[in-house]
Every structure is written in structure tokens, then in C-alpha cells.
Amino acid sequence: MRYLSTRGQAPPVTFSEVLLKGLAPDGGLYLPTHWPKYEIADLKKSLGAQPTYTALAGEIIWPFVEDALNRDELNDLLEKTYASFASESIIPTKRITENLWLAELFHGPTLAFKDVALQLVGHLFDHQLRKSSERITIVGATSGDTGSAAIEACRDREAMDIVILHPHGKTSEVQRRQMTTVDSLNVHNVAIEGNFDDCQNLVKAMFRDDEFSQAINMSAVNSINWARVMAQIVYYWWTSIEVTGASKVKFCVPSGNFGNIFAGYGAHLTGLPVEKFIVASNSNDVLDRFFKTGEMEARTVAPTLSPSMDIQISSNFERLLFEILDRDGQRVQTLLEQFHNEGSLAVDASTLQELNIKWASSRVNDDETLEMIAAIYKETGELVDPHTAVGIAAAKHNNEDPDIPIICLATAHPSKFPEAVHTATGIKPELPPHLDDLYERKEDYSVLPNSLEDVKEFILNRTGN
Numbered sequence: 001m002r003y004l005s006t007r008g009q010a011p012p013v014t015f016s017e018v019l020l021k022g023l024a025p026d027g028g029l030y031l032p033t034h035w036p037k038y039e040i041a042d043l044k045k046s047l048g049a050q051p052t053y054t055a056l057a058g059e060i061i062w063p064f065v066e067d068a069l070n071r072d073e074l075n076d077l078l079e080k081t082y083a084s085f086a087s088e089s090i091i092p093t094k095r096i097t098e099n100l101w102l103a104e105l106f107h108g109p110t111l112a113f114k115d116v117a118l119q120l121v122g123h124l125f126d127h128q129l130r131k132s133s134e135r136i137t138i139v140g141a142t143s144g145d146t147g148s149a150a151i152e153a154c155r156d157r158e159a160m161d162i163v164i165l166h167p168h169g170k171t172s173e174v175q176r177r178q179m180t181t182v183d184s185l186n187v188h189n190v191a192i193e194g195n196f197d198d199c200q201n202l203v204k205a206m207f208r209d210d211e212f213s214q215a216i217n218m219s220a221v222n223s224i225n226w227a228r229v230m231a232q233i234v235y236y237w238w239t240s241i242e243v244t245g246a247s248k249v250k251f252c253v254p255s256g257n258f259g260n261i262f263a264g265y266g267a268h269l270t271g272l273p274v275e276k277f278i279v280a281s282n283s284n285d286v287l288d289r290f291f292k293t294g295e296m297e298a299r300t301v302a303p304t305l306s307p308s309m310d311i312q313i314s315s316n317f318e319r320l321l322f323e324i325l326d327r328d329g330q331r332v333q334t335l336l337e338q339f340h341n342e343g344s345l346a347v348d349a350s351t352l353q354e355l356n357i358k359w360a361s362s363r364v365n366d367d368e369t370l371e372m373i374a375a376i377y378k379e380t381g382e383l384v385d386p387h388t389a390v391g392i393a394a395a396k397h398n399n400e401d402p403d404i405p406i407i408c409l410a411t412a413h414p415s416k417f418p419e420a421v422h423t424a425t426g427i428k429p430e431l432p433p434h435l436d437d438l439y440e441r442k443e444d445y446s447v448l449p450n451s452l453e454d455v456k457e458f459i460l461n462r463t464g465n
């Protein structure tokens, strides 16, 4: 298996190269040269009627990583990865109404779905760095969930340092504490006096600075990393097998950067039957507008109760564009340049029509989000977080065929966003046992001005390069 760039101008590379890189040299994102195909009957034959999550993950992931590690090593990494999850089935599914199901992706260490992939990516990085005796510095910017998930995935590893920039005073307290209370020598938290875009711009500027990025052997774990998408493909197969035995199903996914739902499409391209993908947006509805009009136009970001979806540029959308344009990298490149220069791009009417066979979307504002949290609690006794509630509301808007189950991905634990849940239900959701002293733990982070020179100096000093 080799990997290609969505912009068609970069040479194919191996999984090992894709893992540590992220972006292709032509600015595109990596995708496999072909999608391996699985059939439910074959999977059951090799895994038994009731496979474990890690056994299924081994089968699905193996063809993608074949030349970077052997099968026993992969199984071993998967066992280690999912041992950190608080639920025995790793990703439990629950029926909430007649045909709506929840897939709880939040039983990892930081209570958001990002753990499912990042925990594995941490182990894959570690494995590869040991083999090559390299040392890297992972640098990332976060508005909340990604930072803590990346820190938990990379903490205490000998071959890496991790530096996470967050906007000072602009993340929720739970999110900040999940990052700043990790007591590990290779973890470095920086609060930047600025907003999330400032943090992101600092990271981009450091990547462009060849001398600096080479000096610290800089790497990233952001959501355009192929390995994250790959790890997420597994739970679409898993939940579909659980709910329907892998027959007719729709998925509804609270979306921001489009990494999660694109992994669902990846599962479909590997053979999983999926009737429809429902893209759920909050008031930052760039994706919903695209699936309704065929035009993608970025507007300014408005803060909402579901902050991990407060995005106007969905990086992973480029991967879908590549697939629907029959893998024509040149056209993807032209469209993205246009988006970059003019702030919008469009596909023609026939492409949109074809897309709408498999894709639907919906926009859910904060009022409806709170109403949905309250309604689900009243009807089922379940507390759901605001991101999950956006997804459930979008599923209800798109439930025209009640015979087909819809699996709504529950992307965060309700205790990660306690204020919204409290406003809607009057109940303050409790943190799970491994985090129940989070508010008492000692925090450690450095506050720096929004200055590239200051941040570079900090990193050089702290990482021993």
C-alpha cells in the first residue's frame, strides 16, 4: 500500500512516511492508492461471530500499515491502545428511540472521540521512533479537545516532546485542566495571549521556518494526519455490526474539521454498506450550506455551545472532494486555490446531485441544542453533551425512513461540557472516576505573548534541542 496526495503533484509514499508527516509536499492530504475491501461474512469467518474491538481493528487496519510493522506488533499496539478505555466494549452502542442509536466514542482518557485515534497514533509514533532512534518534537495548537487528547497520547514517551499552544483564558476550565495537570517531563503547555487563530498561525510559521523545524525535528498530530482517519474507520464497522449486523444503516456525525465523518466514508469505500451520511453542523454551518447548494463559502466563526465544531474551514473535506472528483488531483488543486484566494469554491449541479444520494446535512443552533439535551434526558434518562445533541437533532431532521437505523456518534462525555448540560437539565454531570479530582490537581503552564520569537525560544529551551 502506498499513499497519494489529494493534489496529485507529490510522489507516492509509504505508511511510515505518512505517519510522521501529515501534509504532502504539494500541500495536499494523503490517501491510500486503493481502498482494501472487506466483507462482513469474511470478517466473521476469521474473527468469530462476536469479535472484540481490537481484533476487528487489527483486520481493518492491517492492509494500511503492512509495510511499517508486522501483524503481532500491530495487535500488541492495539491491545495497549484500547486498554486505556473505561468501557469493556471500547465503543458501546445504545438505543435511544425506535430507530436512533448512540455510539459512545468518549470512553477514552480525555472523554472525547479524538482519543480513539490519537491513543493509537501515540503508540504508532513511539514504535516507529524506537526503530529509527529518532527524537521528535510535536507542536500543535488547540481550541480544546485535540490538545488534551494529543497530550494523553504522547505523555511519558522517551522519543518525543509535545508542545501544545492554547489561547490564554479562552478554553473551558475542564479542557484547560485536562492539558495543564498532566505531570510529565515531555509535556509543555503554553497559553498564548491571543485567540485560537493566533496559536494556529504560530504553529504554521514554525513549520515554514526550515531551520527551526529541522532543529527540533518538528512533527504534528492534527486531524489531517492519515493515521487518525484510518483508526476511525474501525468504529464505523464496529457500530454497524453491533446495531444491524452490517446491513442498512445511516450515520449522523457532529462535524467540524470533517475528519470523523470522512472516516465513515472511508469505511464505506472499504465495503461497509451505508445508506446515508448525515453531516451535523452548529451555527457555523459551512458544511451544511455546501451539501445544500454545492458552494462552500467560509464566513466568520461564531462561538457556540459546541466549541469543537466552531470551524469555517474543514480541512478533511479535501479528501472527499478528491474522491468525488474521481481522484483528479489537478481539479482539487484548482478548487482549493480558488477557495484560498476568493473564500469560496463550488461543484457543478450534477456533482451535487450525485453527492446528495449518499450525503445529507443539517444545521442546529444553540437553542435547539439545549432543547435536545433536555428532551433526551426526559425521554431516556441519558445525559448527552452539546456536540452529541447537535448530532441527534440533525438525525431527527433527516429521519424520513424509520425502518433504517441511524447511528448518532456521541463525540464527547457530558461532563466535558457541564455548563450546557446543567443549563438544559438542571443536572451537573459527574466526571468519571479517573478524572474526579481534576479540579484539585496542580496546573503547570507558561503564559507567552503572541510572538513567534518568544515561542521558538521557549521550545528550544524546554525540549533540550
Ligand SMILES: *Cc1c(COP(=O)(O)O)cnc(C)c1O
Pocket: 112, 113, 114, 145, 146, 223, 254, 255, 256, 257, 258, 259, 260, 261, 308, 309, 387, 411, 412
Ligand atoms: C473534534 C470534535 C468534533 C468534530 O470532529 P471533526 O472530525 O473535526 O469533524 C465533534 N465533537 C467533538 C466533541 C470534538 O472534540
